[in-house]
Amino acid sequence: MDFEPMGVAADLIILTVRDGSLQVLLIRRGIAPYKGRWALPGGFVRPAEDLETAARRELAEETGLGSDRIHLEQVATYGQPGRDPRGRVVSVAYLALVPDLPTPVAGSDAASASWVGVADVLGDPKRLAFDHHRILTDAVERARAKLEYSPLATAFCADEFTISELRGVYEAVWGQALDPRNFHRKVTKTEGFVTPTGATTTRDGGRPAQLFQRGTATTLHPPLTRA
Amino acid sequence: MDFEPMGVAADLIILTVRDGSLQVLLIRRGIAPYKGRWALPGGFVRPAEDLETAARRELAEETGLGSDRIHLEQVATYGQPGRDPRGRVVSVAYLALVPDLPTPVAGSDAASASWVGVADVLGDPKRLAFDHHRILTDAVERARAKLEYSPLATAFCADEFTISELRGVYEAVWGQALDPRNFHRKVTKTEGFVTPTGATTTRDGGRPAQLFQRGTATTLHPPLTRA
DNA sequence: CCAAAAGTGTTGGGGCTACACCCATGC
């Protein structure tokens, strides 16, 4: 075997919807390089550890969540020579979608981790360390695209949610208002997207709304459409 | 920096359409492990080399094509401990789509490289070395999905092609017959999918067919649909 | 002339957008 050894890291793009906007969990770097700049959480993959296991471990460290039920998927791998000034590091990016957490960034080991609006970060290419702006761009586009043809938006919701809360997720991620009536019909008619629990809530005001859980579908036929 | 060094490889899934079926380029391994078994072509990323550059280099070695004009995209990264018995190797998989090459597997350095029907290989999970069956499965599904919403099918065609040749690509990749008349209308009406060259050919028999080139679109609105 | 493939026209049905309208709650 004749290869140059490299560092392999798992970096996380942890997205949530809070206060009607899409937000990403960032940490402020305490050490060089890029000391004081914002960065995506992440760390090196351990010798006997699977890539996804490493990503779940980092996720648990950052959010304090036993992360089995959190949606996590690989996005892409970034390996430009020079992307990390300390040496040759290849980074595998994982996208995590989490519900609005009651405890904001609990057991985090990073001194300062916080939720930041995605629109703000994407608007300033110099805000993030390394090539993390590029990674975030790719991950957010992946999330936006997947809302169209998968039931993934439910990953942003609590166990039980109303249709209008689900619509709020779409509106935050896509940055676009949707017709509440047509959205309601489309979601409830699509086989396996959501299943009613029988309960209702008035937490959104107005007439009581039915509560739903995630369904069993993995793809949406037909898809929802942006713009 | 406190990390365990790992080998990073770029593996290739090179697909083409020949004789009406989707085929993949495989090499027969001359050395252990998995000696004598079929495998995807690939190799280690060099110290100062970008991941995609490594993939293009391997592609050129296997196909003999100056590969600038070949479609190449990253699919996913595989890093299970134990996936390579020789040590910890993380493999970044790249999907390449090539036209039916006049010279079958020219400048290949591997003793025996050949085109194999994808359906055959996918039907037998033990045919390929390492976790390459899994990698191939993922890459083929990616290709099938992308034909729906991108003009990527043209990557399988020569510089000039007829609509029915393009339809043949769809039928081979999706394993499904399409209506020639509706397909023709859909493709030619979709802005930027194909542009007519003005020339015609009778190489497919029957009435002369117009020749087309790839257009400039990157996504198809509306998409073509399977099943 | 006939076979074969290219390409156009047409029609009926399904789904979707846009909006009118009614329902059930809190205050």
Add this chain to the structure above:
DNA sequence: GCATGGGTGTAGCCCCAACACTTTTGG
């Protein structure tokens, strides 16, 4: 009662699958 959001009905439009039909070649 009135504001607020939940949910249903429906009309018109567009798209699209299905298929009849015409065109242009080779043999």
